[in-house]
Structures are given as C-alpha cells and as structure tokens.
Amino acid sequence: MTSEDITLAAGDAEVVLAPGNGGRVASLRVGGVELLRQGERFGCFPMVPWCGRIRDGRFRNGGSLQQMPLNAPPNAIHGTARDGAWRVARRTDAEAVLTYDLVEPWPYPARVTQVVGLTPDALTLTMSVETYDSSFPAQIGWHPWFNRNLGGDGEDVRIDFAPAWQEERGDDHLPTGKRIEPLPGPWDDCFGMPGGVDVTLTWPGRLELKVASREEWVVVYDEQAEAVCVEPQTGPPDGLNTAPRLVTPIEPLEATTTWTWRHI
Template sequence: MSNEDITLTAGDAEVTVRPGNGGRVGGLRVGGLELLRQGEKFGCFPMVPWCGRIRDGRFLNGATVHQLPLNSPPHAIHGTARDGAWRTARASEREAVITYDLVDPWPYAGRVTQVVTLTEDALTLTMAVETYDDSFPAQIGWHPWFNRNLGGDDVRIDFSAAWQEERGEDHLPTGRRTDPKPGPWDDCFGMPGGVDVTLTWPGQLELKVAGREEWVVVYDEQEAAVCVEPQTGPPNGLNTLPRLVTPIEPLEASTTWTWRRL
C-alpha cells in the first residue's frame, strides 16, 4: 500500500497520520482545536530505534562499536525512523497500522510497526521493533509537540516524578538522580509506576499522557510548543540501559493520551 496521509475520526476527534513523513501523527484535532504544532518537523514523531541523544553517536552491541551520523552534533538524536517513509499495512476509520524497515545508517536489520488507534476521547500509539536476524539494543519513544496555546491561556504541565536524571553540560544524563526541579525543562524523569503527565489548557481542554514505561522527557524551552515524550529508557540509553531486540523477543511500548473538555 501507499504512504499517503491517513485520516482517522471518532466523535469530534480527528487524527492525521503521515506515513510518508517519518510515520508521524501530523495532527490531532478535538472539537476543532488542533493540539499539535503544525509543520514538517512537528506533530508527533516516533523515536526509534533510539530516543533522545546518543553520546558522540556511538553505541556498543557486545564488543562491537557502532558509529551513527551526528545529526545533532556532537551527538546523534531521536533515531532514524522519523527521517524515512513508512508504509501503510492497513487503515480503517479509527485505526492505522504502518511499518518501517530499519536501513542504513542503522546497522541492524529489523522492522518497526506502529499502530495508531483513535476513540472519541483517547489516542493510543503502540510500537514494536522486531528482528529475524542479529539481536541489537533499541529504544522506543514518541516526541509530540503540543501547542503551548490553543487561543486562551498557556498550557500547564503537571506531573509527579520519583526522580530527575541529572543533566550534564552535554545535555546527557550524568548517571546521578536528583529530586525533580522546577522548569523550564529539557530533562528526563523517572516514573516507576508508569508515565502520567497532565497537560491543561485552562478553560479548554485537559489531556493526560500515560504509558507503562517509566521514563519521560519533558521539554518546554520553546515558545510555540511543549513536549512530553514517553520512552523505554533515558537519553543515551542504548549505552546505559540497553533493551535487546532478539529474534524471539521484540521490544514493544505504547502510550495513551486521554482528553476531556473543560
């Protein structure tokens, strides 16, 4: 099938899926309000096969050192799948399934499947990385750009994290954990009970970002948008907390965003 845009609808919610533009969710409209920042690089893109920055673009698999292109010098950032064209496996009114085959510069063969499911009050994104070849470390995450403002007051971000990863001068976790500090943030937080972050646009909409994984990066240093990024490990996690994809065990993760009008 093609990689043309897909539109999902449920009640007054509408989602645009863009397989041809990095497998991203290009838009999420609720009652006519567009929640995601618009543009080729925005919306909500999948971070796979890694999330955030990899130090110097290098990671180990056993004793083998791999070098990735430094697309955010001096680091490699946010995986390769957001730069590729995904293919539509199937689509219906409320669900789309899209796939992406891992290719250079990623050094291992594998397939990513993303399922986008819409109901009247929730959007669920599920991703899996699988291989029938060599095992490799990987991460899964999502990078939504939520509009800071929907025409009223600015969004408020509320969450309770068990810890904050201390951020070094190079923007990567130092390995130390601290008590969560007030924003602005470009920081990774730990939530052992699962990701649970609430965005509130006062008088308009409340949206909860949830997931079973225990890591979330919150980024609110830009004027136009804020990012709440659930992921399967911290930045540089291919090196510090590798999760192996093997022929008998894929890596899977999901996040659900639930909203209500205020």
C-alpha cells in the same frame, strides 16, 4: 498501500497520519481545535531505534562498536525512522497500522510496526521492533509537539506530573548518571516514573489531556515559546549505552502510550 497522508476520525476527534514523513501523527484536532504544533517542527514523530541523544553517536552491541551519523553534533539524536517513509499495512476509519524496515545507517535489520488507534476521547500509539536476525539494543519513544496555547484568549498550557527522580543533566544535555530531586522548569530533562508515565496537560477552561504509558521514562521539553513536549520512552537519553534493552529474534521490544482528553 501508498504513503499518502491518511485521516482517522472518532466522535469530534480527527487524526492525520503522515506515513511518508517519518510515520508521524501530523495533526490531532479535538472539537476542531488543533492540539499539535504545525509548521517546521510539527505533530508527533516516533523515536526509534533510539530516543534522545547518543553520546558521540556511538554505542556498543557486545564487542561491536557502532557509529551513527551526528545529526545533533557532537551527538546523534532521535533515531532514524523519523527520516524514512513508512508503509500503510492496513487501516480502518479509526485505526491504522504503519510499518518501517530499519535500513542504513542503522546496522541491524529489523521491522518497526506502529499501531494508531483513535476513539472519541483517546489516541493510543503502540510501537514494536522485531528482528529475525542479529540481536541489538534499541529504544522506543514518541516526541509530540503540543501547542502551548490553543488560540483565542486562552491561557498557556500547564504541565502537572510527580516524578520519583530527575536525571541530572550535564552541560552536554546528556544524563550524568546521577539521579536528583526533580527541579522546577523550564525543562529539557528526563524523569523517572516507576509506576508508569502519567503527565497531565491542562489548557485552562479548554481541555485536559493525560499522557500515559507503562514505561517509566519521560522527557519533558518546554523551552520553546510555541510548544511543549512530553515524550514517553523505554529508556533515558543515551540509553543504548547506559540502560540497553535488547531486541532478539524471540523477544521484540514493544511500548504503548495513550493520550486521553476531556473538555473542561
């Protein structure tokens, strides 16, 4: 099937997917209101096969040292799949399955599958990484740009969550390895939620949206004026080095996030 944009619809919710632009969710409209930032940095893109920054772009897999391109010098950031064209494996009115085969500069052959399901009050994103060849460390995550303000005379969004800890951030924006008490924002930080990611975004008088995942890591980024990011992921930044999770021929890596909303 082609990589042209496709639209899913359920109730008053509409999602536009852009397989040809990194397999991202390009738009999420609820009741005709766009929730995701548009423009240069837009929508919600998949972070795979790693999330956030890799220190110096290097990671080890056993005795092998791998070097990724430094697309956020001096580090590598947000994986490679967001730069590729994904294939539409199948779709219905409210669900689509996208696939992407990892290629260079990623050194290990693997297939990424993303299932996008829409209901009238929720969007569910499920991603997996499978290999039939070498084992390797990997991560899965999502990077949504939620609009800070939904327009009109509405107030800016409020972010509510109760993490168990915050990863101390070094001057290089990477975790130092020390866990600290959560600090007040603004944030470009990784937090631990051992019971699962549970973050509520509230646009007062308009909409409440909950970002949930069984994973215990979430990066919150709200340093830009236009948007806020709530990024569930399977490990912390630089996790290929500090908290590796192996993908093997008998054990894929899989993660899910669900966004649930209600009008208020």
